[in-house]
Amino acid sequence: xxxxxxxxxxxxxxxxxxxxxxxxxxxxxxxxxxxxxxxxxxxxxxxxxxxxxxxxxxxxxxxxxxxxxxxxxxxxxxxxxxxxxxxxxxxxxxxxxxxxxxxxxxxxxxxxxxxxxxxxxxxxxxxxxxxxxxxxxxxxxxxxxxxxxxxxxxxxxxxxxxxxxxxxxxxxxxxxxxxxxxxxxxxxxxxxxxxxxxxxxxxxxxxxxxxxxxxxxxxxxxxxxxxxxxxxxxxxxxxxxxxxxxxxxxxxxxxxxxxxxxxxxxxxxxxxxxxxxxxxxxxxxxxxxxxxxxxxxxxxxxxxxxxxxxxxxxxxxx
Amino acid sequence: xxxxxxxxxxxxxxxxxxxxxxxxxxxxxxxxxxxxxxxxxxxxxxxxxxxxxxxxxxxxxxxxxxxxxxxxxxxxxxxxxxxxxxxxxxxxxxxxxxxxxxxxxxxxxxxxxxxxxxxxxxxxxxxxxxxxxxxxxxxxxxxxxxxxxxxxxxxxxxxxxxxxxxxxxxxxxxxxxxxxxxxxxxxxxxxxxxxxxxxxxxxxxxxxxxxxxxxxxxxxxxxxxxxxxxxxxxxxxxxxxxxxxxxxxxxxxxxxxxxxxxxxxxxxxxxxxxxxxxxxxxxxxxxxxxxxxxxxxxxxxxxxxxxxxxxx
Numbered sequence: 001x002x003x004x005x006x007x008x009x010x011x012x013x014x015x016x017x018x019x020x021x022x023x024x025x026x027x028x029x030x031x032x033x034x035x036x037x038x039x040x041x042x043x044x045x046x047x048x049x050x051x052x053x054x055x056x057x058x059x060x061x062x063x064x065x066x067x068x069x070x071x072x073x074x075x076x077x078x079x080x081x082x083x084x085x086x087x088x089x090x091x092x093x094x095x096x097x098x099x100x101x102x103x104x105x106x107x108x109x110x111x112x113x114x115x116x117x118x119x120x121x122x123x124x125x126x127x128x129x130x131x132x133x134x135x136x137x138x139x140x141x142x143x144x145x146x147x148x149x150x151x152x153x154x155x156x157x158x159x160x161x162x163x164x165x166x167x168x169x170x171x172x173x174x175x176x177x178x179x180x181x182x183x184x185x186x187x188x189x190x191x192x193x194x195x196x197x198x199x200x201x202x203x204x205x206x207x208x209x210x211x212x213x214x215x216x217x218x219x220x221x222x223x224x225x226x227x228x229x230x231x232x233x234x235x236x237x238x239x240x241x242x243x244x245x246x247x248x249x250x251x252x253x254x255x256x257x258x259x260x261x262x263x264x265x266x267x268x269x270x271x272x273x274x275x276x277x278x279x280x281x282x283x284x285x286x287x288x289x290x291x292x293x294x295x296x297x298x299x300x301x302x303x304x305x306x307x308x309x310x311x312x313x314x315x316x317x318x
Numbered sequence: 319x320x321x322x323x324x325x326x327x328x329x330x331x332x333x334x335x336x337x338x339x340x341x342x343x344x345x346x347x348x349x350x351x352x353x354x355x356x357x358x359x360x361x362x363x364x365x366x367x368x369x370x371x372x373x374x375x376x377x378x379x380x381x382x383x384x385x386x387x388x389x390x391x392x393x394x395x396x397x398x399x400x401x402x403x404x405x406x407x408x409x410x411x412x413x414x415x416x417x418x419x420x421x422x423x424x425x426x427x428x429x430x431x432x433x434x435x436x437x438x439x440x441x442x443x444x445x446x447x448x449x450x451x452x453x454x455x456x457x458x459x460x461x462x463x464x465x466x467x468x469x470x471x472x473x474x475x476x477x478x479x480x481x482x483x484x485x486x487x488x489x490x491x492x493x494x495x496x497x498x499x500x501x502x503x504x505x506x507x508x509x510x511x512x513x514x515x516x517x518x519x520x521x522x523x524x525x526x527x528x529x530x531x532x533x534x535x536x537x538x539x540x541x542x543x544x545x546x547x548x549x550x551x552x553x554x555x556x557x558x559x560x561x562x563x564x565x566x567x568x569x570x571x572x573x574x575x576x577x578x579x580x581x582x583x584x585x586x587x588x589x590x591x592x593x594x595x596x597x598x599x600x601x602x603x604x605x606x607x608x609x610x611x612x613x614x615x616x617x618x619x620x621x622x623x624x625x626x627x628x629x630x
Binding site for chain 2: 038039051113128131133149157221260273293297
């Protein structure tokens with residue numbers, strides 16, 4: 001993933017050994033290299049303004065506390081102590097952790113199975129399927145969640161009819177006990193196709209001669225898929241996993257949209273991001289909300305790095 | 319299969335052909351079974367992925383009572399076809415604000431997406447083709463930024479923007495959308511492979527300046543990556559929900575995602591005149607069409623491109 005290539009990039013771009021003597025050409029070359037800054041500068045400005053500055057400012061705000069009695073005062077890490085002992089924040093973190101454990105494997109399995117099946121076929125149906133499985137990626141997450149909200153709803157949705165066919169009462173998808181699974185389903189529906197395309201493209205990049213070799217060694221289709229294809233695309237898999245990990249930990253849109261139809265089942269503080277949003281915009285606690293945002297950022301950052309560290313063999317990261 | 323094609327000089331030995339034919343037939347039988355299994359699996363997947371969209375398309379043709387108790391059930395058409403009256407309703411409800419939201423979404427997605435792409439192309443080229451002081455430090459910082467959850471930036475960005483009075487303006491959505499560290503990363507990786515240094519040196523020897531070298535030599539070679547980054551950032555901005563939800567309160571500035579969500583929240587809250595289920599459904603249907611059409615018609619551009627970062 002990112003870091004693999006960064007390492008390669010560094011290797012590839014480390015300056016070639018140069019004569020120690022400074023020549024006129026060398027000086028001209030160094031002057032030319034400064035153009036690099038001009039190319040990078042516009043992005044650098046945006047990077048500083050909308051990434052570094054908000055992060056620094058959030059950190060600064062999170063070190064302060066605003067109360068009606070004393071106004072804004074510097075309170076050091078007190079907000080972080082509060083956050084990491086706040087049962088609502090910790091509960092939200094635990095919940096997105098649970099989502100990560102269920103949702104990421106669910107998306108990966110669907111994406112991987114679809115990609116492996118599609119890789120073996122080249123019929124009209126397989127081409128059509130590839131597009132149809134990918135189409136939900138083109139649907140904005142809000143619209144996807146709205147749509148599933150209707151489908152889950154006992155008033156609008158087809159569940160009553162479908163379950164009625166086999167003589168069963170439809171489950172209440174929006175009840176407290178089932179909302180978790182309902183959300184997992186929405187996210188899987190929305191993203192599995194995108195991940196499938198990434199994995200599929202990686203599979204297409206493998207030299208088919210390798211399959212011939214495996215077949216000559218007596219491997220059957222399933223063995224080729226699991227022992228040859230999956231290991232060969234592990235760096236793509238790591239990239240997909242890291243995307244979905246980062247996405248899952250900042251879970252916000254789907255539960256926020258479904259809240260309107262499942263109010264009893266999704267509290268305002270269901271995920272850390274929802275908690276930060278309600279702290280900021282319903283209670284005007286911007287200092288504490290910043291601390292929550294920053295803490296979530298740190299957790300995601302550490303989580304992704306740990307993940308990259310654990311999978312460094314698969315991703316090729318040295 | 320090329321292996322099985324008999325060479326012209328192969329001896330026409332019936333004993334040699336016989337077993338081959340049998341083996342092939344047995345193979346094709348087994349493959350046939352597996353192919354049927356694969357196709358059944360694909361059909362199940364397609365039904366799963368397409369049913370919600372089918373529901374949306376069907377539901378967009380119903381009026382509110384048809385949505386609740388249509389004659390054909392939720393997954394089939396009602397006896398009345400109301401798509402056009404629903405679309406007309408979108409023009410009437412709250413002075414046709416829906417179309418304004420849709421226009422806003424386009425505007426934000428195009429300006430934010432094109433802007434982010436331009437910055438990413440320039441920066442990716444700078445990182446890949448120049449060895450300036452501080453380059454590696456900046457690039458490491460940028461790679462770290464890929465891991466920063468963008469939603470964690472929303473609240474601090476809101477506070478920063480409100481300090482300089484930009485909250486509740488179009489800039490509050492467009493400017494933060496210009497940030498795409500992943501786009502820069504993709505462009506750098508691609509530029510490095512697609513543009514040999516010798517080519518740039520040749521252009522320089524011929525007397526082209528740095529800018530001219532970039533525009534006339536490098537840029538045309540970067541087209542596949544540019545299309546991909548453009549697509550990713552346009553979709554990203556088009557999808558964005560948390561940022562506009564936080565920084566915009568003027569109904570006239572909302573993108574369609576936030577606007578429809580507001581309608582849905584109001585309809586669920588239940589005030590009679592606010593229950594516009596048919597408009598929400600039709601609005602959702604109309605709003606997904608442009609992107610679906612774009613993806614289906616631009617297939618050849620994105621299919622390889624989306625995996626750019628992974629293939630490395």
